[in-house]
Structures are given as structure tokens and as C-alpha cells.
Amino acid sequence: xxxxxxxxSLAMLKVNIDQxxxxxxxxxxxxxxxxxxxxxxxxxxxxxxxxxxxxFGLDIPTPTVQIVLKRLSxxxxxxxxxxxxxxxxxxxxxxxxxxxxxxxxxxxxxxxxLIEFSLIGTQQVISEEEAAVAIAGFLSEFNIFCLQxxxxxxxxxxxxxxxxxxxxxxxEYVLHLQRNDPERFDSFIIMVQGHMxxxxxxxxxxxxxxxxYKRVRFFLDTPLLxxxxxxxxxxxxxxxxxxxxxxxxxxxxVAIFSHSREELIFVLKGAAExxxxxxxxxxxxxxxxxxxxxxxxxxxxxxxANKLLLDARIDVVNTPPYVIDFQxxxxxxxxxxxxxVSYFNPRAREYDINxxxxxxVLRAGAFPDTIERSKAVLVSSNAGLxxxxxxxxxxHEGSLHVSSVITDFSLANMAWLKVPMGAPSVPMTEVLxxxxxxxQPTQAFLDRFLAEIDKLQKQGKISERDHQILRSSPFAQDxxxxxxxxxxxxxxxxxxTETLRxxxxxxxxxxxxxxxxxxxxxxxxxxxxxxTKGQNESLQKRxxxxxxxxxxxxxxxxxxxxxxxxxxxxxxxxxxxxxxxxLGWLLLGGVLFLAVATLVNVLFGTTVRxxxxxxxxxxxxxxLRHESKATGIDFGATE
Numbered sequence: 001x002x003x004x005x006x007x008x009s010l011a012m013l014k015v016n017i018d019q020x021x022x023x024x025x026x027x028x029x030x031x032x033x034x035x036x037x038x039x040x041x042x043x044x045x046x047x048x049x050x051x052x053x054x055x056f057g058l059d060i061p062t063p064t065v066q067i068v069l070k071r072l073s074x075x076x077x078x079x080x081x082x083x084x085x086x087x088x089x090x091x092x093x094x095x096x097x098x099x100x101x102x103x104x105x106x107x108x109x110x111x112x113x114l115i116e117f118s119l120i121g122t123q124q125v126i127s128e129e130e131a132a133v134a135i136a137g138f139l140s141e142f143n144i145f146c147l148q149x150x151x152x153x154x155x156x157x158x159x160x161x162x163x164x165x166x167x168x169x170x171x172e173y174v175l176h177l178q179r180n181d182p183e184r185f186d187s188f189i190i191m192v193q194g195h196m197x198x199x200x201x202x203x204x205x206x207x208x209x210x211x212x213y214k215r216v217r218f219f220l221d222t223p224l225l226x227x228x229x230x231x232x233x234x235x236x237x238x239x240x241x242x243x244x245x246x247x248x249x250x251x252x253x254v255a256i257f258s259h260s261r262e263e264l265i266f267v268l269k270g271a272a273e274x275x276x277x278x279x280x281x282x283x284x285x286x287x288x289x290x291x292x293x294x295x296x297x298x299x300x301x302x303x304x305a306n307k308l309l310l311d312a313r314i315d316v317v318n319t320p321p322y323v324i325d326f327q328x329x330x331x332x333x334x335x336x337x338x339x340x341v342s343y344f345n346p347r348a349r350e351y352d353i354n355x356x357x358x359x360x361v362l363r364a365g366a367f368p369d370t371i372e373r374s375k376a377v378l379v380s381s382n383a384g385l386x387x388x389x390x391x392x393x394x395x396h397e398g399s400l401h402v403s404s405v406i407t408d409f410s411l412a413n414m415a416w417l418k419v420p421m422g423a424p425s426v427p428m429t430e431v432l433x434x435x436x437x438x439x440q441p442t443q444a445f446l447d448r449f450l451a452e453i454d455k456l457q458k459q460g461k462i463s464e465r466d467h468q469i470l471r472s473s474p475f476a477q478d479x480x481x482x483x484x485x486x487x488x489x490x491x492x493x494x495x496x497t498e499t500l501r502x503x504x505x506x507x508x509x510x511x512x513x514x515x516x517x518x519x520x521x522x523x524x525x526x527x528x529x530x531x532t533k534g535q536n537e538s539l540q541k542r543x544x545x546x547x548x549x550x551x552x553x554x555x556x557x558x559x560x561x562x563x564x565x566x567x568x569x570x571x572x573x574x575x576x577x578x579x580x581x582x583l584g585w586l587l588l589g590g591v592l593f594l595a596v597a598t599l600v601n602v603l604f605g606t607t608v609r610x611x612x613x614x615x616x617x618x619x620x621x622x623x624l625r626h627e628s629k630a631t632g633i634d635f636g637a638t639e
Contacts, residue, residue, distance in 0.1 A: 003129075003136035004107065006057030006156055010139070010194030011103035011187075012096070026197055027068050029094040030056055032076075036093050042084035043069065059156065064201050106187035110135060113184045117173045130161070137162035138170035139195045141434070143383070144202070144410040156195065165485035171435035172482055178432060182529050192427045193420070200417045211418055211613075213252030213372060217362070220244075220256050220314065221355060221380040222263045222348075223283075224408060228312055229301060231284045231293075239433035243412045246423045248313070249545065250415060255315035257358055263351045265302045272298035286440070290474045319354065320361040328357045333392050340391075341384035344443075352385055356392075359404040367401040371414060378405045386410070409434070421624065422544040424537050439481050448491050449480060456496060466500055476503045540633050547623035555616035562593070562608065569594025 013026055034051040035043065045062040048069065053059055069085060072078055077089035114131045118124050126134070140156040177185035220228070220240075227236040228244075244254045256264075271284035272295045288298065301308065309316060330353065343349040355378050362376035371377060380386055389405035409430055416426045441449070450471065457467045470476045480499045484490035569591045600606050627633065 003132035003159060006136055007107045007132060007191055008100065008103050009056040009058050010191045010198060011106045012099060013194035013197045024064065024068055024201065027060065027201055028072065029096045031065065031068055031072065032091060032094040033096045035087065036091050039087060042086055043078065044084050045069065058198060060201050106190050109184050109187045110191065113177065113181065114170065114173050117176055118169060133159055133161045134166035134170050137166045139191065141167060142195060142409060144199050144413050165487055167438050168481060168486040171438035174431060174435040182526065189428050189431065192431050196413050196416060196427055199413050213247060213250045216372060216374060217253045217255050217376045218247055218411065219355065219376065219378050220254065221378060222260050222267060222351065223381045224379060225256065225260065225264050226267065226284060229308060231287055233287060233436050235432040235436040239429040240408065242426055242429045243408060246415050246426060250418060253315060254313065255317050257319045257355060258316055259319045259351060259354050261305060261309065261316055265305050268298050268302035320358050323361050326361045326365055328360050328392065329396065330357065336391050337388040340388040341382065356389055356404050367397050369401060371402055374402045379408050379411055380405055381408050383407050419544065422541055422548065424540055441477060441481055441486065445486065445488055448488055452491055452496050456493060462500065469503060470500055473503055479503055536633065543627045543631065543633060544624065547620055547627055550623050551616045551619035554619040555612050558615050559608065559612045565589060565593040566597065
């Protein structure tokens with residue numbers, strides 16, 4: 001399957017988004033289209049899965065296909081017999097191809113831009129096919145891991161030809177678009193949003209999950225606290241702030257364990273001791289090097305840790321004591337963890353184990369099947385830790401329970417799916433944070449680079465000043481990653497020399513000339529566009545949450561009215577009659593409503609809770625459309 005087909009389908013998922021609808025409905029037109037075009041007989045879950053992968057390049061689990069087929073059978077001529085479906089009459093064509101042109105436009109703009117950028121930015125020529133592979137490979141990195149029932153972490157099939165350098169290349173490209181080409185950047189984000197929507201289709205159980213995170217505490221691990229303090233780059237800081245704000249709006253609580261606060265202070269003080277010294281390994285030291293942060297600055301942050309956490313609205317919860325009945329098999333978990341994560345600092349390993357076993361104590365023996373019912377969960381930026389916790393859960397609890405640890409992107413993806421129009425900037429902040437992180441060189445890469453420039457200085461091929469520039473200039477590190485795409489094998493005398501030439505050239509440009517008026521004007525225009533876009537997103541969020549509150553109120557009013565009618569129907573059933581005519585009519589109405597409700601429940605299995613959810617969904621759609629007409633804010637295409 002060509003990656004271009006997958007990318008087009010991801011963009012189509014975003015184009016087809018509707019206000020207030022169940023995300024599984026995004027798959028309806030895709031399934032209808034393959035049934036119309038291929039007319040399979042019989043219609044099986046696996047058969048439809050294969051057709052979707054062939055025609056649209058999406059790997060959707062068969063349980064999800066099964067649910068959507070069941071929904072379609074209620075409306076369209078699909079008859080179920082002996083576990084399979086048969087098409088009994090001609091199916092209506094959903095006309096999904098008509099919407100394909102807009103998706104293709106977004107996809108092609110992004111691919112063409114990457115080809116241009118690769119030639120100019122890295123002086124490497126790539127084909128359209130390789131550009132599509134690189135983008136698909138980049139998107140496939142946005143995995144979600146929370147339930148063991150997930151057969152895979154992404155709806156994108158295995159990308160043939162994907163390489164590590166593609167991730168660096170596309171990350172460079174993303175940041176370039178964000179700074180210089182807002183229109184193409186928006187096209188790229190559309191594909192990211194489509195991928196996040198596709199991720200939801202991996203686990204059909206999500207449709208039955210509560211719509212909020214009430215009574216759930218999300219405990220951040222220490223690296224996320226470092227991001228929250230802005231010590232791992234501004235993009236990551238903004239991403240974690242967006243995520244925690246969204247979690248709170250959905251009723252969740254953001255917290256840390258007291259031992260994580262202890263670890264944060266320890267990490268800050270340790271980093272302070274290495275600021276300004278060569279060979280600093282931690283992200284804090286590297287970022288301090290870039291930002292000019294001093295040792296005293298970090299020590300001050302360590303002293304103010306409690307206040308900073310309070311200002312960020314992060315609760316500090318005392319680490320729970322060891323409770324024998326709820327403890328994990330620590331030796332087994334340590335073995336699994338060692339297979340997934342290589343810890344440079346042994347104390348970090350101890351803190352992580354303490355966090356995982358603390359989650360089990362807070363869950364008190366419960367084995368939740370959704371995040372919303374999990375009581376407590378650890379949120380980590382370490383995918384290896386999340387994988388280890390998931391593997392432990394699978395071995396000791398079964399395959400359908402929520403792991404004690406999820407990644408921050410998994411949480412961002414799932415939270416965004418609940419209210420995509422109430423948090424429009426989450427996909428953007430997540431992709432920028434990931435791109436920024438992907439461009440940070442590994443310690444092994446830096447060690448080899450430092451060894452190479454030391455060798456060149458000893459051989460007299462670069463001067464002491466050149467050596468200092470290469471070792472201490474943040475621009476040199478950025479340029480080296482751009483030139484080598486993060487590949488250690490590309491670190492040669494030639495690449496180091498070329499990097500030095502580029503850095504020296506840029507330094508001279510800064511010394512000789514200031515930005516031209518055209519550059520200033522261009523930057524001003526981009527800033528104005530960014531400001532306008534930010535205002536629109538802010539307004540969209542306010543209108544969405546306003547509409548959501550109104551829809552909740554309407555749903556409760558209707559539910560209460562139905563509840564009163566049900567009570568009146570039950571009262572009348574006991575033979576009680578009202579003397580007043582109005583009361584008599586109310587009792588009669590209650591009897592009729594009770595009879596209708598009972599019949600609907602028997603025929604369709606419909607409950608009051610389902611009716612309540614449906615009313616809220618329809619009201620939300622109505623209010624959003626009303627706000628869209630009144631303000632001109634586009635909340636997404638509607639049918």
C-alpha cells in the first residue's frame with residue numbers, strides 16, 4: 001500500500017469530522033464506500049478490514065469494523081445471518097471520492113513542501129515516494145498505549161522503507177513550516193488530526209467510556225515536571241500546559257507523588273552542578289546551555305519547587321505506604337523494566353518503580369477497563385516505562401485492563417477525542433513538542449561529535465577558536481543535526497568541516513548585517529497571523545465549552561422530565577388517581593410514556609442513560625451550528 005493513500009485517508013478523516021458525533025461514525029463512509037465498490041458476499045469483519053486497508057491504507061481492528069457494520073445494518077439493507085452480513089438491496093453511494101480532492105490537496109502540499117525543504121535544508125534529493133514514506137513514518141511514531149487490548153499503537157500499517165533519519169528530516173520540516181509557511185503547516189496538522197482520529201478506531205471500547213475524567217487523578221512523572229517548568233524547551237512546556245488544562249476541563253485532577261517532588265529537587269540541584277561543564281548529559285543542562293540559565297537560576301528553582309507546583313495547580317500527594325495486599329511483584333517488574341528502559345541514573349529507576357507500585361496501592365485491588373474508571377494513573381513521557389507497565393499488567397491482570405502508566409501523548413490523544421473542538425490546538429502543540437524533541441541529539445551522538453572535533457583540533461585541521469565555536473554554539477548543534485539527520489555514521493571530518501563553515505558564515509552574517517526590512521515585515525505578518533489564529537482558537541474553545549455546558553443543561557432538563565413521567569407512570573400503575581384534572585392528565589401521560597419507554601427498551605435495549613447522551617450530543621451539535629452561524633467560526637464540516 002502506497003503511503004500516499006494512507007496520508008490522503010488521514011486527511012479525509014479530518015475533513016469528514018462532524019460536530020458532536022461519535023468518532024466511530026467517521027469510519028461509516030469508508031466502510032460504505034468499499035461495500036458499494038466491491039459488493040462482497042458475504043460481508044465479514046475481516047473482509048471489510050482487508051478492503052479498507054487495500055483502498056484507504058488504514059489498519060482498523062476487526063472489532064471496530066464489527067461495531068460499525070452493526071450500526072449500518074440498522075439503517076441500510078444489510079442482513080445478518082450466521083455471524084456474517086449480506087447486502088439485500090443496492091446500497092447508497094456515500095460519495096466519499098467527492099471529498100477526496102480536498103484531502104489530496106492538503107497531502108500533496110505537504111509532500112511537495114518536504115521535497116523542496118530537503119533539497120534546500122539538507123542538500124539531499126528525495127523522491128515523492130520517499131517523502132510520503134518519511135511523513136507516514138513520522139506520523140506512525142504517535143502511538144497510543146493504554147489498554148492491552150490494543151493490537152497496535154497506530155492505525156497506520158507498517159511503513160516499508162521507514163528510517164530514523166526520516167523522523168529528524170520531517171521534524172525539521174515541521175518546525176520550518178511553523179515558522180515560515182502557515183498554510184502548509186495547517187495542511188500538515190490536518191493529517192496529524194486525522195491520525196489522532198484514526199487512533200480512536202483502534203479500540204472500540206472507548207465509545208462506552210464516560211465523557212469526563214471525574215474522580216481520576218493523573219500523576220505526572222518527573223520529566224513532565226521538568227517540561228512544565230520550561231527546562232526542556234518552550235514547545236514541550238506548552239504541550240504539557242495544554243494537556244493539563246484539558247484534563248482539568250474534563251474533570252480530572254493533575255497531581256504528583258511526594259517522592260516525585262523530591263526527585264525533581266534532586267534533579268534540579270544535580271543539573272546545577274553540571275551547568276557550564278563539558279559533557280553534561282541531562283536535558284536540563286543542555287537547555288540551560290541554550291538559554292543561558294545559570295547554576296544559581298536552577299538552585300533558585302529547586303528552592304521554589306513547592307510554590308512553582310502550587311502556581312501550576314499540581315497537587316502533591318503523599319506517597320502511599322506499602323500495603324501487602326496491593327503490592328506489585330517488584331522483582332518481576334524490575335526485569336521487565338530493564339528490558340525496556342536503559343537508565344543512566346539508577347535513582348531514576350527506583351523513583352519510577354515507586355510511582356508504579358503507588359498507583360497499584362491507590363487503585364486498591366481494582367482492575368479498571370477504562371482510563372475514566374482507573375482512579376489513578378501515572379503519565380510519563382517515557383514510552384519504555386509505559387510499555388513495561390503494560391507488559392506487567394498483561395502478565396498479572398489479563399489483557400483487558402488499563403495499565404498503571406500511559407504516555408503523555410496517549411492521554412492527549414484520548415482527551416482530545418472527547419472534545420476535539422474544545423481543544424483545537426492540542427494536535428499542534430503535541431506535534432511541535434515531538435518535533436523539537438526529535439531534533440535533540442542523543443548523548444552517543446554528542447560524544448562522537450566531541451571526539452571528532454577534539455581529533456581535528458589535535459591534527460591542526462581546526463583552530464582552538466573553531467573548536468570552541470563547535471562545542472559551545474547551540475546553532476552548531478542544530479546545524480549538525482540538520483546536516484547529518486542525526487545519523488552517527490554521517491559524523492565525519494567532511495560533515496564537521498561543513499558544519500563549521502555554515503556556523504561561521506551565520507555568525508559573520510549576524511555581525512555584518514541586521515535583518516532586512518523585508519524580513520522584519522515578513523516576520524511581523526507571520527506574528528499577526530499567529531496572533532489572529534490564536535485568538536480564533538481561543539474564541540472557538542470558549543464557544544465550544546459554552547455550548548457544551550448548555551447541552552448538558554438541556555440534557556438534564558429533558559432527563560429529569562422523563563424521570564418525572566416515569567415516576568408518574570409507576571404511581572398510576574399502583575392504581576392511584578388524582579382528583580384534579582391536570583394531575584389526572586399527568587398520570588395518564590406518565591402511563592403512556594412508561595409504556596413507550598418499556599417497549600423501546602425491549603426492542604432496542606435503549607436506556608435512559610443512552611437517551612440522555614443522545615440528547616446531549618444533538619443539543620451540542622445544534623448549539624455549535626448556531627454559534628458557527630453567529631460568529632463565522634468554523635467548527636468543522638457538517639453533513
